[in-house]
Amino acid sequence: MSGFVALRSCPDTRARTGRINTAHGTVDTPNFMPVGTQATVKAMTPLDLHNLGVQMLLANTYHLLLRPGPETIRELGGLHRFMGWTGSILTDSGGFQIFSLGGLSRITEEGVRFASHLDGSRIFLSPEDSIRAQQMLGSDIMMALDVLIPSTSSRKDTEAALDRTIRWADRSLAGRGDSRGQLWGIVQGGLYADLRRRCAEVLVAKPFDGYAIGGLAVGEPVEEMYRIASFTADLLPSARPRYLMGVGLPENLLDCVSFGIDLFDCVVPTRNARNGLLFTSNGKIVIKQSRYQRDSRPLDPECSCYTCRHFSRAYLRHLYMANEILASRLNTLHNLHFHLTLMQCARRAIEEARFPQFRKDFLNRYLADEIP
Amino acid sequence: MSGFVALRSCPDTRARTGRINTAHGTVDTPNFMPVGTQATVKAMTPLDLHNLGVQMLLANTYHLLLRPGPETIRELGGLHRFMGWTGSILTDSGGFQIFSLGGLSRITEEGVRFASHLDGSRIFLSPEDSIRAQQMLGSDIMMALDVLIPSTSSRKDTEAALDRTIRWADRSLAGRGDSRGQLWGIVQGGLYADLRRRCAEVLVAKPFDGYAIGGLAVGEPVEEMYRIASFTADLLPSARPRYLMGVGLPENLLDCVSFGIDLFDCVVPTRNARNGLLFTSNGKIVIKQSRYQRDSRPLDPECSCYTCRHFSRAYLRHLYMANEILASRLNTLHNLHFHLTLMQCARRAIEEARFPQFRKDFLNRYLADEIP
Numbered sequence: 001m002s003g004f005v006a007l008r009s010c011p012d013t014r015a016r017t018g019r020i021n022t023a024h025g026t027v028d029t030p031n032f033m034p035v036g037t038q039a040t041v042k043a044m045t046p047l048d049l050h051n052l053g054v055q056m057l058l059a060n061t062y063h064l065l066l067r068p069g070p071e072t073i074r075e076l077g078g079l080h081r082f083m084g085w086t087g088s089i090l091t092d093s094g095g096f097q098i099f100s101l102g103g104l105s106r107i108t109e110e111g112v113r114f115a116s117h118l119d120g121s122r123i124f125l126s127p128e129d130s131i132r133a134q135q136m137l138g139s140d141i142m143m144a145l146d147v148l149i150p151s152t153s154s155r156k157d158t159e160a161a162l163d164r165t166i167r168w169a170d171r172s173l174a175g176r177g178d179s180r181g182q183l184w185g186i187v188q189g190g191l192y193a194d195l196r197r198r199c200a201e202v203l204v205a206k207p208f209d210g211y212a213i214g215g216l217a218v219g220e221p222v223e224e225m226y227r228i229a230s231f232t233a234d235l236l237p238s239a240r241p242r243y244l245m246g247v248g249l250p251e252n253l254l255d256c257v258s259f260g261i262d263l264f265d266c267v268v269p270t271r272n273a274r275n276g277l278l279f280t281s282n283g284k285i286v287i288k289q290s291r292y293q294r295d296s297r298p299l300d301p302e303c304s305c306y307t308c309r310h311f312s313r314a315y316l317r318h319l320y321m322a323n324e325i326l327a328s329r330l331n332t333l334h335n336l337h338f339h340l341t342l343m344q345c346a347r348r349a350i351e352e353a354r355f356p357q358f359r360k361d362f363l364n365r366y367l368a369d370e371i372p
Numbered sequence: 373m374s375g376f377v378a379l380r381s382c383p384d385t386r387a388r389t390g391r392i393n394t395a396h397g398t399v400d401t402p403n404f405m406p407v408g409t410q411a412t413v414k415a416m417t418p419l420d421l422h423n424l425g426v427q428m429l430l431a432n433t434y435h436l437l438l439r440p441g442p443e444t445i446r447e448l449g450g451l452h453r454f455m456g457w458t459g460s461i462l463t464d465s466g467g468f469q470i471f472s473l474g475g476l477s478r479i480t481e482e483g484v485r486f487a488s489h490l491d492g493s494r495i496f497l498s499p500e501d502s503i504r505a506q507q508m509l510g511s512d513i514m515m516a517l518d519v520l521i522p523s524t525s526s527r528k529d530t531e532a533a534l535d536r537t538i539r540w541a542d543r544s545l546a547g548r549g550d551s552r553g554q555l556w557g558i559v560q561g562g563l564y565a566d567l568r569r570r571c572a573e574v575l576v577a578k579p580f581d582g583y584a585i586g587g588l589a590v591g592e593p594v595e596e597m598y599r600i601a602s603f604t605a606d607l608l609p610s611a612r613p614r615y616l617m618g619v620g621l622p623e624n625l626l627d628c629v630s631f632g633i634d635l636f637d638c639v640v641p642t643r644n645a646r647n648g649l650l651f652t653s654n655g656k657i658v659i660k661q662s663r664y665q666r667d668s669r670p671l672d673p674e675c676s677c678y679t680c681r682h683f684s685r686a687y688l689r690h691l692y693m694a695n696e697i698l699a700s701r702l703n704t705l706h707n708l709h710f711h712l713t714l715m716q717c718a719r720r721a722i723e724e725a726r727f728p729q730f731r732k733d734f735l736n737r738y739l740a741d742e743i744p
Contacts, residue, residue, distance in 0.1 A: 039690065043697040046682070068665065068690045076668050076686050084682040293440065296448050310418070310456040314448050318411065318440045325415040328697055 003182060003209060004241045010355045014233070014260035017350045020056075020210075020241050022088040022140035023180060024080065027055040029241060029262035030350075032253065032343045033090060034270060034336055038063045039073070039083040042270055043328045044336070046084045052333070053340050056088035056140070058265040061133050062097030065123070066116050070136035078138030090265075091139035093130045093172075093186075096214075096245075099148045107147060109164065127168040128175040135179050142179075143212065144172035146186040151220040158190035162199050169203060182209035184243065190215060191224050193231050200235035210241040213261075217246040225252075230259040250279060250342055250366060254359045257346050269339045273331035276320045279338040281362075283369030285313070287331070292317045297372075305337035306330075375554060375581060376613045382727045386605070386632035389722045392428075392582075392613050394460040394512035395552060396452065399427040401613060401634035402722075404625065404715045405462060406642060406708055410435045411445070411455040414642055415700045416708070418456045424705070425712050428460035428512070430637040433505050434469030437495070438488050442508035450510030462637075463511035465502045465544075465558075468586075468617075471520045479519060481536065499540040500547040507551050514551075515584065516544035518558040523592045530562035534571050541575055554581035556615065562587060563596050565603050572607035582613040585633075589618040597624075602631040622651060622714055622738060626731045629718050641711045645703035648692045651710040653734075655741030657685070659703070664689045669744075677709035678702075 003021040010016065020027040034041045034049065036057045041049060049057065059079060064070060076082045079089055095112070098105050102114035102123075111126030125133075127145040134142040145168055147161040165188045176183050185208035189195035203211065213232045216225045229244055233256075236242050241262045247253065248266030256264070269279070276287040280300035285292070287299075298308035299316065307316070307330040319327035342362070349358035375393040382388065392399040406413045406421065408429045413421060421429065431451060436442060448454045451461055467484070470477050474486035474495075483498030497505075499517040506514040517540055519533040537560045548555050557580035561567035575583065585604045588597045601616055605628075608614050613634045619625065620638030628636070641651070648659040652672035657664070659671075670680035671688065679688070679702040691699035714734070721730035 038694045038696060039687070040694075040696050040698045043701070045678070045698065045701070047678070067694060068686070072666055072686070075666055076684060082684070082687055082690075084687070294444055294447055306417070306419070312448060312454070314440070314444070315411070315454055315456070318454075322410045322412075322435075322439060324410055324412050325697060325700055326412045326417065329415070329417070329701070 004239065006238055008351050010258070010350050011353055012356045013258035015257045015346070015350050015355050016260060016262070017347050018241065018262055020088075020263070022056070022182065024086060024088045024140055025055060027088055027263075028347055030257045030343055030346055031055060031263055032339050033058045033263065033265040035060070035265055035267045036083070036085075038067070039079060041332075041336075042274065043325075043332045046086070048333060049085065049336075050087065052336050053344065054087060054336070056090055057085065058090050058092060059137065059139065060097055061091045061094040061130060061137065062101065064137060065094055065125070065133055066118050070133040074136040074138070080138060088140045089137075090141040091134045091137055091143065092245075093143045093145040094125055094133065095130070095145050095148055098125065107164075109167070111145075127171040131172050131175040131179075131183070135176075135181065139181055141182045141184055141210065142176070144169050144183060144185050144208075146188055146214055148188075148215060149190070151190055151215060151218050151224075153190055155192055155195070158192055158195055162188050162195055166199065166202050169206060169208075173206060173208070184208055184210035184212055186212045186214040186245070187232055187236070188215050189232075191220060191228055193228065196228060196232045197235055200232055204235070204237055208240070210243060211236045212243040212245050214245050216244065217248065217252075217266075222252065226255060226259075229256055229261065233259045233261055250339070251363055253339075253342060254346060254362065258355070258359065269335035270332050273335040274328045276327070276331065278331055279335055280371065281365055282371050283366055285371055287313065287317050287320050289317075299334055300338075303334065303337065305334050307334040376611065378610055380723050382630070382722050383725055384728045385630035387629045387718070387722050387727050388610075388632060388634070389719050390613065390634055392460075392635070394428070394554070396458060396460045396512055397427060399460055399635075400719055402625075402629045402715055402718055403427060403635055404711050405430045405635065405637040407432070407637055407639045408455070408457075410439070411451060413704075413708075414646065415697075415704045418458070420705060421457065422459065424708050425716065426459060426708070428462055429457065430462050430464065431509065431511065432469055433463045433466040433502060433509065434473065436509060437466055437497070437505055438490050442505040446508040446510070452510060460512045461509075462513040463506045463509055463515065464617075465515045465517040466497055466505065467502075467517050467520055470497065479536075481539075483517075499543040503544050503547040503551075503555070507548075507553065511553055513554045513556055513582065514548070516541050516555060516557050516580075518560055518586055520560075520587060521562070523562055523587060523590050523596075525562055527564055527567070530560075530564055530567055534560050534567055538571065538574050541578060541580075545578060545580070556580055556582035556584055556613075558584045558586040558617070559604055559608070560587050561604075563592060563600055565600065568600060568604045569607055572604055576607070576609055580612070582615060583608045584615040584617050586617050588616065589620060589638075594624065598627060598631075601628055601633065605632045622711070623735055625711075625714060626718060626734065630727070630731065641707035642704050645707040646700045648699070648703065650703060651707055652743065653737055654743050655738055657743055659685065659689050659692050661689075671706055672710075675706065675709065677706050679706040
């Protein structure tokens with residue numbers, strides 16, 4: 001039922017390769033999930049994602065709850081069929097967006113009441129409701145609804161949220177019924193190591209198919225994120241996949257892979273693409289800069305993506321300045337290719353027992369930020 | 373030099389097939405050019421256009437003049453290379469957008485002075501300047517700068533504009549030098565048949581490689597457009613291609629093909645796509661309508677485009693309502709496929725001497741507007 005196999009381990013770090021099996025295929029880990037918020041990874045067709053080598057994407061239950069609604073998607077054959085994606089899908093619980101986008105949310109023991117950011121309508125979501133919605137979407141991996149609080153919260157508030165998260169975890173497990181989809185739990189506990197430990201120990205004893213580390217990458221210093229991610233990853237069973245939610249940047253991905261994290265999701269490649277921030281092996285390009293106005297070179301001469309094989313920095317700058325849809329599209333293709341290739345290279349490096357060197361070489365060039 | 377071969381003629385109408393040869397390939401006529409305003413057909417990659425069977429697209433000299441500028445494009449290897457398009461490109465003269473978008477335009481015998489719609493800067497464009505800009509872009513077919521006036525203009529104003537258009541035609545021909553690109557003239561004369569005749573007779577005597585009918589499809593009743601297009605097409609030499617600028621709607625395309633028009637361009641398929649108006653063999657779909665909310669059928673069950681093969685009306689409605697980039701992309705793919713397939717079917721019908729029946733059958737279904 002867990003559908004996870006750990007494969008090779010890095011002899012020098014805690015990095016590892018593995019395989020998550022779902023009803024829609026295999027996800028080689030460590031891996032990165034593009035975010036398909038509203039049943040589409042912005043600007044990409046399913047064919048683009050397939051060609052990029054995407055194996056699993058994340059869809060946001062909160063957004064689909066509001067529009068078009070899980071009943072509609074179920075009636076249309078489920079999320080895979082609705083959006084034409086044949087690979088795997090992980091759905092979040094809806095919690096994160098309720099707290100970040102929804103208005104006036106109020107948490108009780110029963111669940112969360114919030115206002116839709118679209119029309120202000122009042123909506124109630126319990127842990128059972130979240131599971132039910134994710135089942136209607138038909139995702140391959142469901143996430144348990146957790147209680148999110150700012151990472152700067154007091155120990156007392158953090159502890160209360162954690163305790164409720166644990167009680168909700170039981171209700172999520174009870175609510176899954178005989179569902180085919182996997183259900184993963186989320187470890188909370190803010191920046192308090194001992195609370196993370198307590199949460200992890202309790203959740204690990206429950207029959208979850210995988211474990212996420214939540215409540216990080218929400219504004220805390222990166223050292224704090226690393227401290228807690230590394231500490232928490234160590235508490236999770238090696239026979240289950242480990243998912244760090246909301247991470248993102250290339251350097252963070254490689255560092256967290258070294259902590260033994262298997263799975264990531266983030267809007268960084270797609271949102272930055274639309275804002276004209278592009279990742280290359282030599283660092284980041286801000287495409288609107290006038291230095292690229294007549295630059296006939298590709299974004300990254302070493303990149304084999306469609307964008308780099310066919311278009312110059314000058315053309316991409318022109319599209320961006322002219323506010324053309326094609327800018328979002330070509331930039332997203334490139335950034336996703338960058339992220340997916342990075343993870344693919346990391347997997348190969350782990351398999352070949354040269355992950356630390358790979359990571360060092362990559363970061364040396366990437367962080368130098370010297371665009372030729 | 374003309375690069376045009378007329379092939380089959382319809383025995384019942386003036387419809388005909390032909391072939392325009394350019395430095396970048398063959399354009400089978402009658403044909404439709406998607407509009408690539410700012411060096412991109414909005415939301416499409418060159419690969420999409422190629423897969424759709426696009427043979428020639430139109431680029432707007434006005435827009436490229438302002439941004440990124442023809443010198444920049446020339447320096448980057450010309451427009452084909454800049455935008456990664458290996459097929460043919462026709463550039464307009466810039467005139468139409470100067471009159472419709474540019475602020476405070478003032479026409480003198482020398483040329484047009486206008487204000488950029490982007491930053492208000494004052495720009496002057498003579499017929500020679502327009503040719504020079506189009507040469508820097510490196511288009512396959514250049515258009516001569518003409519004087520545009522409202523189709524409701526008085527006979528006196530129309531005559532004056534026409535006379536200046538003729539003088540500018542001579543200056544354009546002189547300005548082309550030994551340019552490799554074709555140069556086409558534009559017949560003006562408003563809604564006055566005798567003025568159209570006068571303009572056509574004068575221009576036909578000049579060494580243009582093709583002829584456009586300009587100043588139509590700008591708000592006049594469709595019967596007036598048909599009357600003048602049909603009348604003017606008859607005045608143009610059969611050994612040269614005939615291009616009706618700015619037409620557009622499926623029914624107008626087939627009707628004007630029957631007048632002997634070979635080439636069209638219009639933003640109708642692309643702009644309507646972005647606004648959620650979609651063409652099908654049974655008429656038009658306004659995708660935001662709630663009747664499509666749970667409609668699992670493709671836009672057009674007979675359509676073989678990527679959109680119709682993979683996505684339901686319900687999904688396309690969802691993308692449109694959610695303001696997703698993919699909506700523009702999938703809708704544009706479909707509408708362009710519709711227009712290009714329509715022209716391809718028209719060509720085959722002419723070749724097989726069954727164009728009137730084809731047109732009648734198509735229009736019967738299409739104009740009934742009964743979407744199943």
